[in-house]
Amino acid sequence: MRGAVIYDKGDVRFEKRPEPKVEKPTDAVIRMSATCVCGSDLWSYRGLNPIEKPTPMGHEYCGIVEEVGSEVKSVKPGQFVIGSFFASDNTCPACRAGYQTSCDQFEPISTAQAPRLRVPLADGTLVATPGVPSDEMLPSLLTLSDVMGTGWFAADAAEVKPGKTVVVVGDGAVGLLAVLSARQMGAERIIAMSRHEPRQRLAKEFGATEIVTERGDEGVARIRKLTDGIGADSVLECVGTQESMMQAIRSARAGGHVSYVGVPHGVQLDGKELFFSHVRLHGGPAPVRRFLPQLIDLVWNGTIDPGKVFDLHLPLDQVAEGYRAMHERRAIKAFLQP
Amino acid sequence: MRGAVIYDKGDVRFEKRPEPKVEKPTDAVIRMSATCVCGSDLWSYRGLNPIEKPTPMGHEYCGIVEEVGSEVKSVKPGQFVIGSFFASDNTCPACRAGYQTSCDQFEPISTAQAPRLRVPLADGTLVATPGVPSDEMLPSLLTLSDVMGTGWFAADAAEVKPGKTVVVVGDGAVGLLAVLSARQMGAERIIAMSRHEPRQRLAKEFGATEIVTERGDEGVARIRKLTDGIGADSVLECVGTQESMMQAIRSARAGGHVSYVGVPHGVQLDGKELFFSHVRLHGGPAPVRRFLPQLIDLVWNGTIDPGKVFDLHLPLDQVAEGYRAMHERRAIKAFLQP
Numbered sequence: 001m002r003g004a005v006i007y008d009k010g011d012v013r014f015e016k017r018p019e020p021k022v023e024k025p026t027d028a029v030i031r032m033s034a035t036c037v038c039g040s041d042l043w044s045y046r047g048l049n050p051i052e053k054p055t056p057m058g059h060e061y062c063g064i065v066e067e068v069g070s071e072v073k074s075v076k077p078g079q080f081v082i083g084s085f086f087a088s089d090n091t092c093p094a095c096r097a098g099y100q101t102s103c104d105q106f107e108p109i110s111t112a113q114a115p116r117l118r119v120p121l122a123d124g125t126l127v128a129t130p131g132v133p134s135d136e137m138l139p140s141l142l143t144l145s146d147v148m149g150t151g152w153f154a155a156d157a158a159e160v161k162p163g164k165t166v167v168v169v170g171d172g173a174v175g176l177l178a179v180l181s182a183r184q185m186g187a188e189r190i191i192a193m194s195r196h197e198p199r200q201r202l203a204k205e206f207g208a209t210e211i212v213t214e215r216g217d218e219g220v221a222r223i224r225k226l227t228d229g230i231g232a233d234s235v236l237e238c239v240g241t242q243e244s245m246m247q248a249i250r251s252a253r254a255g256g257h258v259s260y261v262g263v264p265h266g267v268q269l270d271g272k273e274l275f276f277s278h279v280r281l282h283g284g285p286a287p288v289r290r291f292l293p294q295l296i297d298l299v300w301n302g303t304i305d306p307g308k309v310f311d312l313h314l315p316l317d318q319v320a321e322g323y324r325a326m327h328e329r330r331a332i333k334a335f336l337q338p
Numbered sequence: 339m340r341g342a343v344i345y346d347k348g349d350v351r352f353e354k355r356p357e358p359k360v361e362k363p364t365d366a367v368i369r370m371s372a373t374c375v376c377g378s379d380l381w382s383y384r385g386l387n388p389i390e391k392p393t394p395m396g397h398e399y400c401g402i403v404e405e406v407g408s409e410v411k412s413v414k415p416g417q418f419v420i421g422s423f424f425a426s427d428n429t430c431p432a433c434r435a436g437y438q439t440s441c442d443q444f445e446p447i448s449t450a451q452a453p454r455l456r457v458p459l460a461d462g463t464l465v466a467t468p469g470v471p472s473d474e475m476l477p478s479l480l481t482l483s484d485v486m487g488t489g490w491f492a493a494d495a496a497e498v499k500p501g502k503t504v505v506v507v508g509d510g511a512v513g514l515l516a517v518l519s520a521r522q523m524g525a526e527r528i529i530a531m532s533r534h535e536p537r538q539r540l541a542k543e544f545g546a547t548e549i550v551t552e553r554g555d556e557g558v559a560r561i562r563k564l565t566d567g568i569g570a571d572s573v574l575e576c577v578g579t580q581e582s583m584m585q586a587i588r589s590a591r592a593g594g595h596v597s598y599v600g601v602p603h604g605v606q607l608d609g610k611e612l613f614f615s616h617v618r619l620h621g622g623p624a625p626v627r628r629f630l631p632q633l634i635d636l637v638w639n640g641t642i643d644p645g646k647v648f649d650l651h652l653p654l655d656q657v658a659e660g661y662r663a664m665h666e667r668r669a670i671k672a673f674l675q676p
Binding site for chain 1: 591
């Protein structure tokens with residue numbers, strides 16, 4: 001088969017790769033129905049993560065089970081399944097506490113931009129949908145593998161609740177789906193920080209009540225003004241830079257919640273500033289496995305349509321164009337089908 | 339009158355100071371029944387906080403109201419009152435959210451090691467006890483002004499609950515009272531990290547179920563071992579150094595809570611490590627005003643006896659010896675009476 005491999009900054013190729021097969025009795029192999037490019041893939045594409053050798057890419061996936069190892073019991077060939085970007089056993093204490101991305105046995109998925117994929121720890125990692133979905137439902141189901149689950153975790157970790165004032169920092173796909181999640185959780189005000197018109201439009205469609213275009217200190221001042229000087233109850237940081245993190249912390253009220261779900265790049269927090277901010281901080285790699293059953297229900301019954309974040313649909317062999325379009329901000333997120 | 343003034347590292351003097359008086363209509367003046375030396379006073383005494391000029395000291399206090407300004411309604415002369423180390427209006431949004439130490443009008447108390455004290459924002463800051471207490475009850479009531487409320491906030495911010503496993507980092511008076519607080523909140527296991535025998539004994543008396551003497555990476559390894567490799571549900575950081583903070587973060591389980599209540603000195607948190615730790619972080623200057631009514635009840639009805647942290651009782655004019663004894667670790671905390 002052929003799959004995506006990154007060679008260097010800006011250099012993604014679609015090239016021959018070994019066929020995945022069941023290697024351990026706990027593995028499954030799936031035939032990809034759809035995969036996509038993640039905002040976090042751009043850290044490598046932009047040269048901000050080092051690339052030491054040609055590296056296969058992709059960690060968002062859904063598809064039909066083709067084959068399972070001898071110990072796999074919860075999924076079987078022919079089922080449509082979705083899994084997290086980290087495989088997990090779903091039985092260890094961290095998993096049972098709902099932190100499957102801190103699983104004792106966790107294993108990153110990293111070869112999903114391909115027509116077939118080996119999934120380790122299949123029983124813990126994969127969740128089957130009630131049936132094989134229509135093509136129309138595929139984009140929304142695919143988002144549950146990472147981006148939607150990550151936006152949902154941002155809202156969950158910041159304890160968004162009915163009546164609350166929420167700020168979302170970042171208008172990438174995760175930020176936009178954090179808006180959708182906050183809406184589902186009943187937030188009263190959802191302030192999306194965005195300066196890109198198409199993203200502002202989607203944020204509003206997903207439930208944003210206000211848009212703030214300022215950034216940094218000006219963005220903080222604007223949020224303070226909009227909240228009578230108090231700050232927001234929950235601030236969802238969906239970028240991962242020093243500027244976005246400080247903007248989030250400074251936008252929250254005393255006792256308010258700040259969540260952060262993008263891998264921090266070069267972020268250093270000053271203990272004293274954090275102390276006097278009085279905020280509550282929680283984040284990390286989103287345990288999307290925790291949310292999969294609930295989010296599959298919400299997509300399956302038509303309550304949410306997170307697949308709208310895909311504004312570029314491409315055949316898988318044009319994966320390089322997907323990266324390029326996202327890097328150049330011509331697209332929010334690229335959907336890929338073999 | 340005479341009061342404590344710090345001139346330099348290691349140099350505290352008891353010398354002539356102006357008599358406090360009502361300066362604003364919202365002020366009260368109290369006659370000190372007891373005051374004390376705080377662990378945080380030692381940052382200055384040890385030369386870790388700069389001292390630019392002779393500076394009056396003291397922020398823990400309780401006593402009898404002597405005089406109130408024309409706008410003060412909630413306390414009156416003759417009442418025994420306790421207040422927080424930060425004056426607060428108790429009406430602004432931060433106060434109403436329970437974060438009185440982030441009050442819009444907050445004003446630090448800084449001249450309490452003296453026989454009389456002006457308290458700003460008296461209506462918001464002071465809470466009267468049901469009557470004038472016995473001398474025996476004075477030490478416990480005095481702790482509510484800071485150290486006990488701070489230990490309580492450590493447990494509250496780390497969401498200590500029945501059945502939980504709690505670790506307390508730091509065996510100063512705050513750490514010891516954090517142990518007592520965790521016991522009150524129903525923790526199942528309370529692991530106190532201490533290498534000083536008298537403090538270990540008091541920790542056990544306050545409810546610690548286990549003592550760990552190791553520090554740093556060894557301390558973390560010990561906590562991991564004691565919790566079957568999982569980490570603690572709640573870790574209460576009661577020191578404020580880089581080492582203690584990292585020890586706390588690394589001792590918590592994924593999804594666990596880390597609270598921190600000592601002003602961080604030179605603490606920098608690496609965003610990426612914090613992210614992958616999956617902990618929840620909350621702290622800041624303890625809003626002890628929030629807890630005063632509840633804690634006064636617990637002391638008044640004899641449920642708790644936090645005054646046991648005072649293992650050195652001195653007349654106020656020997657305040658310098660109080661600093662010295664705490665600095666040299668001959669005393670946990672010095673109680674001072676005019």
